[in-house]
Amino acid sequence: MKNQLDVLIIGSGIAALQLARLLDSALHVSVITKSVIRQSNSYWAQGGIAAVVDRNDHLRFHVEDTITAGRFHHSYREVERLVEEGATTVKQLVAEGLPIDRDEFGHISLGLEGAHRMNRIVHAGGDATGRHTIEFLLEQLPEQVQIIEQEMAYELLLSVDRSTCVGVKTKRRDGSVQIYRARHVVLASGGVGAIYPFTTNQTMLTGDGIAMAFRAGAEIADMEFIQFHPTLLYVNGETKGLVSEAVRGAGGTLVDEAGNRLMEHVHPLKDLAPRHITAYEIYKARANGKDVYIDIRSILDFEKQFPTITALCEQHGISVADGLLPVAPGSHFLMGGICVDTFGRTTIPGLYAIGETANSGVHGANRLASNSLLEGIVFGRRLAKYLNEQPQISNAIPIFHYEEKIDSEKIALLSKSELQQRMMEAVGMIRSGEKLQAHLHYLTESGVNDWIKKGIDVLSHKEIEKLFLFINSYLISYPALLREESRGAHIRSDFSIEEESWMGKRIIQTIQHTWIRRGFCESDQTRIHA
Incomplete structure (x- = not known):
């Protein structure tokens, strides 16, 4: 089955729905989720949306709080844009009817959360902000947006030379494979919380978008920074x-x-x-x-x-x-992900990423509380504006096919629960070089380095999730070993201080090689591993 779309969105959280509702009505849009539309992390989010909407607050304060919490590992320009556009976007949502909490005088009721110097957290329904926001966005979806539930996106379609993304493969619950061609493919599939035994995430959050993008050749960054929620x-x-x-x-x-x-x-x-x-x-x-x-x-x-x-x-x-x-x-939250620019464009033309799946530079080494929903509404809005302005050019070109298929029997033997326990012990809140090396050896022996270059059509839904967890485990563990310091959510018992020499350095991974990049520009790169 082939479907031709203008914009294909993978995921159904706040970033995905904010994008979908703001796309031009002339565009043919589909939103695909492997679960159901009301089962995303965003839907169950208890926290609110951090935004400067009070006259006693200042944009500069929010920027400084974000950068301090994230230990100065940011794109400062993107943080400033997030805060500025975020304040405007939240005010627009309120004006459009988002049912936010108010005090007895009708003023916006603003909460306080960790590392914020001011009360600036906008809530809806007390601790049910996510549910109320998702319902609000769903009510505003245009008629041309098609929602497809219970389909798992598992492979990006690439041009024969693997230079451009032209669509995606999905698998239904009955095992049938669907092929969707699209001019623009947007990954908004959330993080990878299910890789650990204890998580605030929904159990289906297995890092699908990141693994798909990595297998396709996109740049992945900052995967060592995993935020653990305290409570x-x-x-x-x-x-x-x-x-x-x-x-x-x-x-x-x-x-x-x-x-x-x-x-x-x-x-x-x-x-x-x-x-x-x-x-x-x-x-x-x-x-x-x-x-x-x-x-x-x-x-x-x-x-x-x-x-x-x-x-x-x-x-x-x-x-x-x-x-x-x-x-x-x-x-709780992945600060790393697929490298994107200010519009959400990845390093593969035709492929975009927004929300927790993306590494946009706004969260640094440790996300500031309630900046995640803010990121979703800001980048969803920004990408919609960008896509609405793009010319409608057909991408009906031949696609790349994997020559070699994966051995499904080897994947079936892998243990998800064992991986989760190993992740917590070696790549949990406290890491050490010795444990990280042992875990990477376990992953290599499992065959993870071979799987990224083979076709996976034969795998079942659960086997694909398991494969993606193992790929993400490697993407988290390798930079955790390389970063010999403690910064934000990355804590090393054998390198317990924040090293100035690591300031601003990001570890970039692709299927070809891994290297260090200083800041969010192309300059000052150091190759580590070919």
Whole structure:
């Protein structure tokens, strides 16, 4: 089956839907998701949207907070654009009817989250901002946008010389393969949280877009920077869902089982320190055998302020009335991803990436709280404007086919749960050269370096996900070994300080080679591995 499209969007989160709703009505657009439209990370996002909408706040403050939290590993120009356009875009969404929370006087109710110096978090429905925003965007989708559910995109279609992206292959639940040709293919498929045993992500977030782009030859960067959220509800040895940072913004405090406050003398912002710092303190306390809780006893009307979290606690037998919510860190957000420019263009013509799938330079080594939904609405809007201005030229050209097919029996023998445990031990919150080398040896022995250059049509839905997890494991682990410092969410026990010599250096990976690039420009590159 062949389908000819103008714009094909892979993913159904806030970035994807913001793009889809703003594309010109003359364009033939499809949104493909391997799950259902209301099952994205964005839909379940408890946090809000960080934006300068209060007259006492300043764009410069938001820029500085973003860069400080991300440990100066950014494109400063892109951070400035994100903050400036973000403020305008949020105001537009509010004017269009986004149902944001307001105080008794009708003013926008602004929350406070970690590493923000000002109250600037816009919420909708308390801790259900994601759901309300997605529903709002879905209501505004134009008629020409087709939504296709339960199809997994697994391979980008390339021209014979592999220079241009011209479409995508998908696989339905029944195993049938679909072929879509498109002038513009946009990857907005989220991060790779499911590569760890504890995560705030939906279980289908296996890094599909990143693995597809890597196999196609695109540049991938900053994969070593994985943000662990400090507070996931922790019950009977398992994490059960996110306890939003907004709880600490409302007055919740981190305490151990004896009632000692964890963050009292660790950071000037205490419980609202940047996420990599609070997550690390909880990790250390738990490693020493101590249970950790968020003390919510000082928060008035907790059930009203945080209905989603209250329901989550009740579902898992935790009494909100007791005032102590047991928590543990879990993987939350990928700062790295597919290299893109200011419009979301990748290094392959015809291929774009937005949202968590992309590495746009706005998050640095550690994302500032609630900048993710902001990134989605800003880059979705910006890419829509760019695509609306492009000429409609046919790409009906011959496509590349893999000569060699992957051995499905070898993929079937791989263990997803074993990989998750190995990732947590070797490439989790704390890394070391010794453990990283051992993990990379495990991946090499598994055959990961051979899989990236073979066709995968024969694999089942679950086998493709497993393959993509192993590819992403390598993409995370190799730069984690190369970056011999601790910066933001990348913490090395054997290189425990932030090295000035690594300032501004990014590790770029393609299927051909890996190298270091200083900043977000083409100059000052150092080849590491061919």
